[in-house]
Amino acid sequence: MPAPARTSTEAVVAAGRAILEREGLAGLTMQAVATEVGVRAPSLYKRVRDRAALVGLVVDAVAGELAERLEQAASTGDPQRDLRALAAAFRSFAHANPAAYPLLFDPRSGGPSPEALGASSAAVLRVSADLAGEHHALAAARTVVAWATGFLSMELAGAFRLGGDVDEAWEYGVTGLARALGRDSNG
Amino acid sequence: MPAPARTSTEAVVAAGRAILEREGLAGLTMQAVATEVGVRAPSLYKRVRDRAALVGLVVDAVAGELAERLEQAASTGDPQRDLRALAAAFRSFAHANPAAYPLLFDPRSGGPSPEALGASSAAVLRVSADLAGEHHALAAARTVVAWATGFLSMELAGAFRLGGDVDEAWEYGVTGLARALGRDSNG
């Protein structure tokens, strides 16, 4: 009477993430996930409460991986270089996860868990403190992340349709922010 | 045999927008819109091709209204003041349209039409040119809009969960951007 588990929460989340990138959020159905892990849709409810919870777990997994990338990126100790490295890490992560990335900041997805959020914030906060001073660290970090995530959302959405060079606009932005944060902000 | 029209595309779009804010994107169903305009769901297909097209029309309407607000806001002629006014207009519009605003930059909504996009961009481009010089106008405008939209997406998503004062972070960002765009950028 036992009954062998034919899948796992990790497998379900991994499948969800793969399908999300392959088919988009609308394609991330319970049936599609069930098929991918080799089970029938109702069985998924042994692993996750409902579809929203599944999406939440996927978002958390993505946030965790982003945190790793940011941590690896901001490691030179030179605040100006680290800021540029953080920005580059954000952008390459977004390009590699175009469907998942916008979900991290989507009002409708609940957002990442506090833990995942904290992990993702750590590296940015550290560099922001180095650059803008402890007193302005939080506001500076929010400015950087807001710019990066807004830019990348727009880039992924194809919202830059007035011509011009998108890479150049990105470069302009990083440079401007590095300058803005680094000036007479040693509060 | 004629057959009186019992609704109109404008009424459908207005209903869609109202329901979007009341019930969220998931609540914006063809049935809900049909009920609101006093018709049965299949009749909506005389006005819009499908649900995605309806959402697109709603997004366009919202983009058009945002363009008006931005145009009204940036009118003092002083670039620094106009930039702050633009930022304030973005934020109050987002707060007034919390469900619709993120859709403007959502990869999944197709985004606003080129016309609506152009109208929304005009005021920001003008102020950016005044501030950063014609040569950097586009990159500067993209920096400002990216920051504002990213900040507001995060604010609406409840992503600022590390404490601190959100208004202060906004203020810090505007000030930093105004400084960054206005310095030695007269290319």
Place this chain on the structure above:
DNA sequence: ACCTGAACACCGTTCAAGT
């Protein structure tokens, strides 16, 4: 303890039939 088929409510969409 987990898996399944069957069932239900709900949604988008099509279409023949009405006026």
Place this chain on the structure above:
DNA sequence: ACCTGAACACCGTTCAAGT
């Protein structure tokens, strides 16, 4: 010319029944 009921495919979710 527009509106409608009926129908279809599809989806999330529940649950009793299997092992």
